[in-house]
Amino acid sequence: MTDSISLIGMASVISAGLTIGIGAIGPAIGEGRAVAQGLASIAQQPDETNTITRTLFVGLAMIESTAIYAFVVSMIILFANPFWGHVTGG
Amino acid sequence: MDLMTIKQISPDQVLFWEWGPIHLNATIVFTWGVMALMTLGSWLVTRRLSSGTKVSRWQNLLEVIVSYMQKEIKEISQQETGSYLYFAGSLFLFILVSNILTIFPGFIAPTASLSTTAGLAICVFVAVPIYGIISRGILGYLKQYIEPTIFMLPFNVMGELSRTLALAVRLFGNIMSGMKVAAILLALAPLFFPIVMHALGLLTGVIQAYIFAVLAMVYIASATRVQRQREQKNKNDKEKGESS
Numbered sequence: 289m290t291d292s293i294s295l296i297g298m299a300s301v302i303s304a305g306l307t308i309g310i311g312a313i314g315p316a317i318g319e320g321r322a323v324a325q326g327l328a329s330i331a332q333q334p335d336e337t338n339t340i341t342r343t344l345f346v347g348l349a350m351i352e353s354t355a356i357y358a359f360v361v362s363m364i365i366l367f368a369n370p371f372w373g374h375v376t377g378g
Numbered sequence: 379m380d381l382m383t384i385k386q387i388s389p390d391q392v393l394f395w396e397w398g399p400i401h402l403n404a405t406i407v408f409t410w411g412v413m414a415l416m417t418l419g420s421w422l423v424t425r426r427l428s429s430g431t432k433v434s435r436w437q438n439l440l441e442v443i444v445s446y447m448q449k450e451i452k453e454i455s456q457q458e459t460g461s462y463l464y465f466a467g468s469l470f471l472f473i474l475v476s477n478i479l480t481i482f483p484g485f486i487a488p489t490a491s492l493s494t495t496a497g498l499a500i501c502v503f504v505a506v507p508i509y510g511i512i513s514r515g516i517l518g519y520l521k522q523y524i525e526p527t528i529f530m531l532p533f534n535v536m537g538e539l540s541r542t543l544a545l546a547v548r549l550f551g552n553i554m555s556g557m558k559v560a561a562i563l564l565a566l567a568p569l570f571f572p573i574v575m576h577a578l579g580l581l582t583g584v585i586q587a588y589i590f591a592v593l594a595m596v597y598i599a600s601a602t603r604v605q606r607q608r609e610q611k612n613k614n615d616k617e618k619g620e621s622s
């Protein structure tokens with residue numbers, strides 16, 4: 289029993305790190321590109337700053353939500369692991 | 379941070395009072411706290427309204443907030459604000475107040491619980507068809523699901539469901555992550571860094587409140603507006619045909 293507990297603990301910690309680490313790559317690249325493009329368009333058309341900023345924020349939230357999903361999954365693995373209670377009988 | 383230990387992922391797990399099957403957890407307590415605060419505050423402010431040039435500073439604050447929301451809604455939906463203000467504005471103010479109040483120690487934002495955010499997202503999920511049916515009729519609203527072809531029906535329905543899920547998990551994840559990062563840093567480097575991350579969490583909270591309300595408004599606008607644009611286009615085409 290002890291063996292499977294340590295195995296599950298090890299797998300959870302490693303996979304939580306991998307989840308947030310790999311899951312942050314894509315949104316980071318996407319947000320960087322979006323912000324760069326938004327700044328370029330503000331520099332081109334300063335009159336449209338309000339509209340561009342609002343659309344940019346909404347878009348950023350959409351992109352960011354993928355990273356948030358990865359984060360939520362890693363938090364579930366760490367703090368509310370369903371297999372952990374299964375093994376320890378809690 | 380004292381109420382919630384680092385191992386607890388949701389304020390639902392913090393119990394204040396228990397009697398048989400009835401649990402009074404932190405989410406319920408702080409949700410009612412925020413609601414009571416907002417109701418009491420707006421009652422106190424609107425008790426003595428003046429329409430003259432001499433305006434109290436609190437009335438000024440509320441006027442600024444309401445007129446800003448009206449302007450934003452008008453720009454996003456390209457329609458008169460109407461009753462959208464009550465719905466989107468309440469969502470915005472509730473999320474904003476509960477996120478900002480986290481600067482008080484001991485306060486746990488109710489939006490850090492998935493049940494609160496899921497409830498708010500379900501409100502949006504229900505409100506979109508209601509506004510759509512009011513402005514376009516039942517058939518007109520249902521018709522948008524089979525556009526451009528009937529084969530798009532499952533994808534449209536799936537999109538409706540998944541965006542509700544995304545709305546709930548986005549808000550929950552952002553606020554919960556802010557709290558957790560501050561709590562973890564408090565255990566690791568308690569001197570200075572938790573304050574910085576907390577400030578970042580406040581910024582995220584304000585932005586998320588804004589985004590939640592804007593997205594709700596965008597969904598409602600997309601359910602109510604499409605038809606109007608098409609009618610406008612038909613009218614323009616007809617006028618063009620007559621003039622040529």
